Amino acid sequence: MSEGDTILQVRGLTKHFVARGGLLGRETGRVRAVDGLDLDVRRGETLGLVGESGCGKSTTGRLILRLIEPDEGSVRFEGRDIVAGSQADMRLLRRDMQFVFQDPYASLNPRLSVGEIVEEPLIVHGVGSPGERRERIATTLRRVGIRPELMGRYPHEFSGGQRQRIGIARALVLGPKLIIADEPLSALDVSVQASVMNLMQEIQEEFGISFILIAHDLAAVEHMSHQVAVMYLGRIVEVAPAEELYAAPKHPYTQILLQSVPPLDPHLPRSWPRIEGEVPSPMRPPSGCPFHPRCPARMAVCSVERPPLQALPGGRRVACHLYDAEGSTEAGVN
Numbered sequence: 179m180s181e182g183d184t185i186l187q188v189r190g191l192t193k194h195f196v197a198r199g200g201l202l203g204r205e206t207g208r209v210r211a212v213d214g215l216d217l218d219v220r221r222g223e224t225l226g227l228v229g230e231s232g233c234g235k236s237t238t239g240r241l242i243l244r245l246i247e248p249d250e251g252s253v254r255f256e257g258r259d260i261v262a263g264s265q266a267d268m269r270l271l272r273r274d275m276q277f278v279f280q281d282p283y284a285s286l287n288p289r290l291s292v293g294e295i296v297e298e299p300l301i302v303h304g305v306g307s308p309g310e311r312r313e314r315i316a317t318t319l320r321r322v323g324i325r326p327e328l329m330g331r332y333p334h335e336f337s338g339g340q341r342q343r344i345g346i347a348r349a350l351v352l353g354p355k356l357i358i359a360d361e362p363l364s365a366l367d368v369s370v371q372a373s374v375m376n377l378m379q380e381i382q383e384e385f386g387i388s389f390i391l392i393a394h395d396l397a398a399v400e401h402m403s404h405q406v407a408v409m410y411l412g413r414i415v416e417v418a419p420a421e422e423l424y425a426a427p428k429h430p431y432t433q434i435l436l437q438s439v440p441p442l443d444p445h446l447p448r449s450w451p452r453i454e455g456e457v458p459s460p461m462r463p464p465s466g467c468p469f470h471p472r473c474p475a476r477m478a479v480c481s482v483e484r485p486p487l488q489a490l491p492g493g494r495r496v497a498c499h500l501y502d503a504e505g506s507t508e509a510g511v512n
């Protein structure tokens with residue numbers, strides 16, 4: 179991937195939360211929510227970010243936008259390091275980077291009309307006169323399938339799918355280059371999920387917007403993503419073009435995750451191994467490869483050495499000792 183193709187580059191992103199307990203609220207440990215994460219998002223494409231609940235994917239989205247401050251690491255948006263910038267720099271960048279929240283019920287202020295909700299980012303960023311803003315709100319609402327004449331109504335007067343469209347309009351109104359959508363479909367009825375997915379794909383094609391789609395619905399991620407990154411205990415364990423990852427997952431954890439998805443192609447193999455044990459606590463991640471206590475393919479080295487995320491032929495990257503030789507072969511070529 180050339181530098182010009184990459185709109186967002188994340189390296190070594192880390193966030194450990196302090197856990198407290200007892201009457202005095204003393205520190206009892208550190209939750210390694212995100213633990214040295216690397217990822218790249220290409221311009222005009224969607225990166226799907228998947229993993230079990232608690233793997234750190236939602237925290238990752240918030241860290242990228244600095245809604246939470248990272249402990250370590252760099253986040254470069256169009257070459258500019260967001261983490262090193264001031265909050266004032268970040269405010270400017272938020273025009274280009276927007277967030278769509280999971281819950282369209284909780285994320286829209288019930289006391290504001292739809293027009294006021296979509297206007298808010300324009301006011302914050304000092305965009306346009308009242309008349310120009312109204313015109314822009316109407317255009318944006320129309321684009322997401324909400325009739326502009328309804329802009330005086332309140333969120334409770336809309337269905338779940340319509341509210342998520344309003345959430346997308348709020349993200350879209352400033353003309354962003356990147357939208358991070360955190361489980362945008364999970365609170366919606368199955369019957370409206372497809373129409374919201376189609377809307378996101380349409381606006382991507384029309385405006386060239388890049389998306390990070392955070393989701394546990396692997397079928398939706400496959401449908402919408404160009405690249406897919408799989409997270410486990412705060413790190414990426416595999417990232418690959420979506421078609422390749424779903425057709426031939428390499429990391430044992432990815433194989434097991436995908437086993438739970440009904441295959442679109444009934445001829446795909448279904449003989450992947452079953453997952454063992456519970457997800458370890460992010461306060462006490464296992465030594466070596468954090469997946470080793472549950473991995474059916476583990477070897478002696480796995481409990482001792484943490485495998486790096488290494489490049490394999492074909493643009494895939496995997497953090498697993500099973501591919502050490504392949505990875506080092508490609509590293510030699512590069």
Ligand code: SF4
Nearest residue numbers: 467470473480498499
């Ligand atoms: Fe399994 Fe070892 Fe690979 Fe980890 S490094 S996924 S334990 S084979």
